[in-house]
Amino acid sequence: MTVLNLGVRCQRRSFALNIDQQFDLTGIHGIFGHSGSGKSTLLRCISGLEKSGTGQIIWQNRTLLSTADKCFVAPEKRHIAHVFQRSCLFPHLTVQENLDFAIKRRVTNNIPIDEIIELTGLQPLLASKVTLLSGGEQQKVALARAILFEPELLLLDEPLSALDRQNKRQLLALIKRAHMHYKIPMLYVTHSIDELQQIATHMSVMENGQIKLTGAIHNVIHQLNNSAMIEQQTSLSLTIAPQEAKAGGLTPLLFHNTVADSVEQGNVITKDNVTVKDNVTVKDNVIGKDSVLDIDKGGEQDVNTKLYMLTSNIGEYALQHQALRCFIMASDISLCTQEPSNSSIVNQLRGNIIAIDINEHQALVTVSVNGHPFYASISAFSVNTLDLAIGQIVFIQFKASAIQTLLK
Numbered sequence: 001m002t003v004l005n006l007g008v009r010c011q012r013r014s015f016a017l018n019i020d021q022q023f024d025l026t027g028i029h030g031i032f033g034h035s036g037s038g039k040s041t042l043l044r045c046i047s048g049l050e051k052s053g054t055g056q057i058i059w060q061n062r063t064l065l066s067t068a069d070k071c072f073v074a075p076e077k078r079h080i081a082h083v084f085q086r087s088c089l090f091p092h093l094t095v096q097e098n099l100d101f102a103i104k105r106r107v108t109n110n111i112p113i114d115e116i117i118e119l120t121g122l123q124p125l126l127a128s129k130v131t132l133l134s135g136g137e138q139q140k141v142a143l144a145r146a147i148l149f150e151p152e153l154l155l156l157d158e159p160l161s162a163l164d165r166q167n168k169r170q171l172l173a174l175i176k177r178a179h180m181h182y183k184i185p186m187l188y189v190t191h192s193i194d195e196l197q198q199i200a201t202h203m204s205v206m207e208n209g210q211i212k213l214t215g216a217i218h219n220v221i222h223q224l225n226n227s228a229m230i231e232q233q234t235s236l237s238l239t240i241a242p243q244e245a246k247a248g249g250l251t252p253l254l255f256h257n258t259v260a261d262s263v264e265q266g267n268v269i270t271k272d273n274v275t276v277k278d279n280v281t282v283k284d285n286v287i288g289k290d291s292v293l294d295i296d297k298g299g300e301q302d303v304n305t306k307l308y309m310l311t312s313n314i315g316e317y318a319l320q321h322q323a324l325r326c327f328i329m330a331s332d333i334s335l336c337t338q339e340p341s342n343s344s345i346v347n348q349l350r351g352n353i354i355a356i357d358i359n360e361h362q363a364l365v366t367v368s369v370n371g372h373p374f375y376a377s378i379s380a381f382s383v384n385t386l387d388l389a390i391g392q393i394v395f396i397q398f399k400a401s402a403i404q405t406l407l408k
């Protein structure tokens with residue numbers, strides 16, 4: 001496991017960073033939080049740019065900071081690269097000279113320079129002064145420079161926030177590729193849950209200088225569904241079904257079922273504190289808020305459930321890797337108490353209601369399918385009309401177009 005151990009404090013007038021956390025950086029780890037929650041300060045402590053940080057930082061058994069032992073490894077000796085929201089390139093140098101700066105300082109020579117230049121599409125710009133490039137192009141140079149440095153750890157601080165959608169997609173794919181091909185551990189700070197949903201394997205949520213939530217990506221996103229920090233959604237990993245014919249513009253996909261484990265670890269689904277269907281109580285407008293029920297046994301399905309997605313919504317990158325990170329907005333999922341027939345809606349799954357959260361006139365219904373939670377946002381009126389209750393078997397429905405991904 002690739003591990004970053006933090007016990008860090010940083011005190012400012014009206015803000016205190018207070019982090020005690022072990023980060024698993026085997027995959028990309030995302031840091032999400034509102035403005036001012038301390039995300040950048042945390043990264044600056046890790047890279048050593050923040051000199052007022054105290055405590056302990058241990059990266060892969062190497063101590064970078066230990067206030068007790070009066071140890072502070074200078075930023076240039078940490079071999080950590082830091083990419084910011086606005087690229088900090090050398091303005092008087094060309095693209096090539098900016099890249100050379102990193103190439104001369106790298107310790108190993110494992111990452112092919114030509115490959116990164118090709119992946120970023122920087123070849124035609126190599127002789128240009130960086131000040132003449134667009135914001136997106138400058139960010140590509142910053143990212144290429146950071147990767148070519150071959151850092152032991154890459155810190156990304158909102159690297160895509162100034163870019164348009166197309167540039168975002170391109171650089172997200174590049175970051176993902178850099179992580180998969182060159183195994184660079186990455187901490188990725190952003191306000192955008194969409195970006196993390198596409199590339200992070202784990203994420204932490206920061207609030208007031210502290211980590212409030214941490215865990216596997218789908219699990220944390222699902223836990224945020226009731227927090228008003230994100231748009232309510234189902235987050236899932238799917239594989240493009242091998243040897244399945246694409247038909248009529250649709251591509252069949254299969255479930256990964258990794259989420260079920262992490263959900264149970266995260267105690268979203270508990271087997272204690274069970275609420276029985278006929279005994280549901282309504283308190284503070286919430287039905288069974290603390291009592292979610294895992295009674296999947298009655299509704300078990302084949303783990304490799306097939307779903308259909310619009311082929312035009314799947315990009316080259318996903319097709320090559322056969323794997324897809326997807327999300328379905330809760331407003332795009334509807335519920336039926338009987339098996340639908342003769343419907344134009346191609347995705348229909350049978351599951352159990354495990355939670356119903358009512359907020360004024362709107363309800364978020366959580367349905368467990370093979371232990372994987374799906375979230376449907378429906379009216380409180382429909383909850384009453386259909387007489388929905390925890391433990392009930394229902395069918396969820398969503399169109400092929402409702403399965404979305406960003407990495408096209």
Ligand SMILES: Nc1ncnc2c1ncn2[C@@H]1O[C@H](COP(=O)(O)OP(=O)(O)OP(=O)(O)O)[C@@H](O)[C@H]1O
Pocket residue numbers: 012013014015033034035036037038039040041042191
């Ligand atoms: N140099 C500084 N001196 C004093 N206070 C600072 C300094 N830099 C940041 N702060 C304060 O520290 C707090 C955390 O800032 P930080 O930039 O880490 O938050 P953030 O989560 O990265 O925000 P954003 O998403 O807007 O970049 C904020 O209240 C900010 O005003």
